[in-house]
Amino acid sequence: MxxxxxxxxxxxxxxxxxxxxxxxxxxxxxxxxxxxxxxxxxxxxxxxxxxxxxxxxxxxxxxxxxxxxxxxxxxxxxxxxxxxxxxxxxxxxxxxxxxxxxxxxxxxxxIDGDDITVPAANYLRPPALEKNFLISPPGSPPVGWEQIQEDPPNATPLADDLMQALRKLQIHEKRSSMEILLDPQEGSGVGVYVEDCDGDTVDEIAEEDWVYGESAPARTKWTPIATALPPIRSVSA
Missing domain, CATH: 3.30.70.330 (RRM (RNA recognition motif) domain)
Structure with missing residues (x-):
């Protein structure tokens, strides 16, 4: 040393x-x-x-x-x-x-003599009973607590309001190869359409027969639908 x-x-x-x-x-x-x-x-x-x-x-x-x-x-x-x-x-x-x-x-x-007792106020106190879930692992249950039979999980897969909203999204109208999911005339002002491109009779063209610079044959099967403008309220001067 x-x-x-x-x-x-x-x-x-x-x-x-x-x-x-x-x-x-x-x-x-x-x-x-x-x-x-x-x-x-x-x-x-x-x-x-x-x-x-x-x-x-x-x-x-x-x-x-x-x-x-x-x-x-x-x-x-x-x-x-x-x-x-x-x-x-x-x-x-x-x-x-x-x-x-x-x-x-x-x-x-x-501290006098050999007494090394630490006052209770110097120890870390546990949280209140309503906050015992914050401890990991949780503290002991209160006096008189008994285990109860818990209810089974919810048997209904979806809530009623969600089921009703899903029904509105179901296909309710068909026009030729176009399916309407949302009709703008119902008040939302937005229309959602799904067109079955495979239903049209378009000649199949192999990939090696495509001409560079021309649109792919699959694009000719789909024609975009114009979106209507929302109603405009006139303002008098």
């Missing part, structure tokens, strides 16, 4: 601004390498911060690269913050310099 010497404070680094909104008894030491979470290194760091006051809780967080320190008194936490931010650890020839920052954190309640 490499040897480090602690230099306090580091004049080349500016400390974090003072926290004027709320006093706190908690500080956070950040930017710790993973090697600093060795028990021997943690003991040295704890002994160093204990010189500023009584530590109520010492919480190393290796996954976040930081340590949360809860002092019993707010003045001790503020003193540790003022004197220890930042901490410069000078390494040997094979170790680079390490800079630890110390920040104020949200205040935490004091």
């Amino acid at each position: 490499a040897r480090y010497s602690i230099v306090l404070p580091a004049s080349r680094l500016s400390p974090s601004p003072p926290r004027s909104t709320q006093r706190t008894n908690t500080i956070t030491v950040t930017s710790l390498p993973k090697s600093f979470f060795h028990p021997l290194v943690l003991d040295v760091l704890r002994s160093h911060f204990a010189t500023y006051g009584e530590i109520n809780r010492w919480v190393p967080l290796p996954g976040f690269g930081r340590i949360i320190i809860v002092f019993r008194y707010e003045d001790h936490a503020e003193s540790a913050k003022q004197h220890c931010d930042p901490i410069v650890l000078q390494g040997s020839h094979d170790r680079s310099e390490v800079v630890l920052r110390v920040y104020r954190a949200d205040p935490n309640p004091i």
Whole structure:
């Protein structure tokens, strides 16, 4: 393990601004390498911060690269913050310099003795019963809930109004090879026609007999129907 010497404070680094909104008894030491979470290194760091006051809780967080320190008194936490931010650890020839920052954190309640009971208000509460379906997997059913027999699926394939609309689209008139799906005289003003092109007698012409530049024979089977203009209301001057 490499040897480090602690230099306090580091004049080349500016400390974090003072926290004027709320006093706190908690500080956070950040930017710790993973090697600093060795028990021997943690003991040295704890002994160093204990010189500023009584530590109520010492919480190393290796996954976040930081340590949360809860002092019993707010003045001790503020003193540790003022004197220890930042901490410069000078390494040997094979170790680079390490800079630890110390920040104020949200205040935490004091735990006496071995009691580490967390207040119920600090736990995440489940949503109301009417919003239990938002949880995956869903929460436990309320007291007294019983399974009921659910109704079978809808036996009607389509709704009545949809069936009626489909009937209006059925072919109700035929004129020679043209089938009318929608008659413009029924009030919609739009006509839909389907013409059976295969019903007309047109000589079949092979593809290799077509003349370049002329219309394909199949196009001569269909004649477009002119669309009537909508009624125009005259406006008197």
